[in-house]
Amino acid sequence: MTKNEPGINDNEESFFKIQADIEAFEKDAALYEEQNFDNRLDAIDFLEFHIIDHIESLIKKAAQPDQLILLMQRAENIKLALEAIDNNMFKKLRAHIRSNGCTGEQFKKLLGKYIDFNAHGSDHEEAGYDNLDIFINGLLSPLTIPEQTTALEPEMVFYQKTPARIIFELVEMAFITKDDVFFDLGSGLGQASILVNLLAGAKAVGVEFEPAFCSYAGGCAVQLNLPNVSFINADARQADYSDGTVFLMYTPFNGEILQDVLAVLRKESLTRKIKIITYGPCTAQVASEGWLDITVSNNDNIYKPAVFTSI
Numbered sequence: 001m002t003k004n005e006p007g008i009n010d011n012e013e014s015f016f017k018i019q020a021d022i023e024a025f026e027k028d029a030a031l032y033e034e035q036n037f038d039n040r041l042d043a044i045d046f047l048e049f050h051i052i053d054h055i056e057s058l059i060k061k062a063a064q065p066d067q068l069i070l071l072m073q074r075a076e077n078i079k080l081a082l083e084a085i086d087n088n089m090f091k092k093l094r095a096h097i098r099s100n101g102c103t104g105e106q107f108k109k110l111l112g113k114y115i116d117f118n119a120h121g122s123d124h125e126e127a128g129y130d131n132l133d134i135f136i137n138g139l140l141s142p143l144t145i146p147e148q149t150t151a152l153e154p155e156m157v158f159y160q161k162t163p164a165r166i167i168f169e170l171v172e173m174a175f176i177t178k179d180d181v182f183f184d185l186g187s188g189l190g191q192a193s194i195l196v197n198l199l200a201g202a203k204a205v206g207v208e209f210e211p212a213f214c215s216y217a218g219g220c221a222v223q224l225n226l227p228n229v230s231f232i233n234a235d236a237r238q239a240d241y242s243d244g245t246v247f248l249m250y251t252p253f254n255g256e257i258l259q260d261v262l263a264v265l266r267k268e269s270l271t272r273k274i275k276i277i278t279y280g281p282c283t284a285q286v287a288s289e290g291w292l293d294i295t296v297s298n299n300d301n302i303y304k305p306a307v308f309t310s311i
């Protein structure tokens with residue numbers, strides 16, 4: 001297209017700027033290298049929200065949109081190519097985990113080739129998600145997410161995923177090792193249990209009220225061939241915790257249900273020391289339990305995890 005062509009006169013500057021951006025993405029060989037996940041994610045985001053959306057709005061205003069449509073196709077093709085690189089990368093990584101059973105340092109080393117998980121800082125003022133979550137979702141949760149099928153009781157909290165950086169953090173904070181048996185109470189789609197198993201080598205059990213979430217989580221563990229990860233479809237008040245040593249609660253319930261579950265855990269603590277990790281508003285209620293010592297405080301920031309140990 002030349003600058004004199006009709007149909008783009010009002011938006012010439014935008015057109016040539018977009019064209020230059022698209023060319024830059026097409027020529028940026030580094031973007032197409034598998035390990036450049038963070039840059040690719042930024043590029044996909046820019047293509048979607050700054051280029052494709054922008055072209056769409058220009059097309060609506062253009063008398064002769066042909067050149068804009070071609071530009072749109074180029075932008076969409078780049079986006080598809082970049083997404084395909086990520087999908088293949090995740091498939092390859094899953095196959096590696098499946099056949100090599102890679103946990104602990106091996107797992108961190110594998111991830112470290114693609115994403116700097118230490119860059120996803122620890123001082124959060126909100127629960128927000130970041131590139132690490134997108135990476136972990138792509139790696140661990142390849143199946144179609146199911147709809148909720150069962151109504152929750154009033155004190156039960158709806159599903160919301162623990163940010164991945166928090167899981168990395170809590171494994172260190174609570175010193176979880178391969179000798180632990182980790183329970184996620186209200187395990188949702190199962191990511192926390194799977195990730196704790198991969199990061200620490202601990203046996204991990206998720207307890208989830210919603211059957212569809214529970215079977216989804218089990219499917220994800222099977223995809224990765226993780227024999228030490230399992231999910232139980234149960235009310236957390238009724239599950240068997242007899243081998244548990246570390247319990248995570250990302251505020252799965254509150255009020256009396258939380259009180260009842262804490263009473264169950266207290267009974268368990270009479271036979272062995274247990275740790276409870278909390279995240280979210282349930283921390284305050286757990287902190288008031290006399291049978292628990294606070295090992296790592298969240299300093300009244302509900303967006304930081306806290307660790308409690310039974311006395």
Ligand SMILES: C[S@@+](CC[C@H](N)C(=O)[O-])C[C@H]1O[C@@H](n2cnc3c(N)ncnc32)[C@H](O)[C@@H]1O
Pocket residue numbers: 152155156157158159160161162184185186187188189190191192207208209210213234235236237250251252253257
């Ligand atoms: C805030 S989400 C936590 C998700 C998960 N722990 C994670 O970090 O990704 C709360 C979950 O607890 C589940 N839940 C609520 N009440 C429950 C109960 N009494 N027993 C078991 N699960 C429950 C919900 O269905 C939901 O999936």
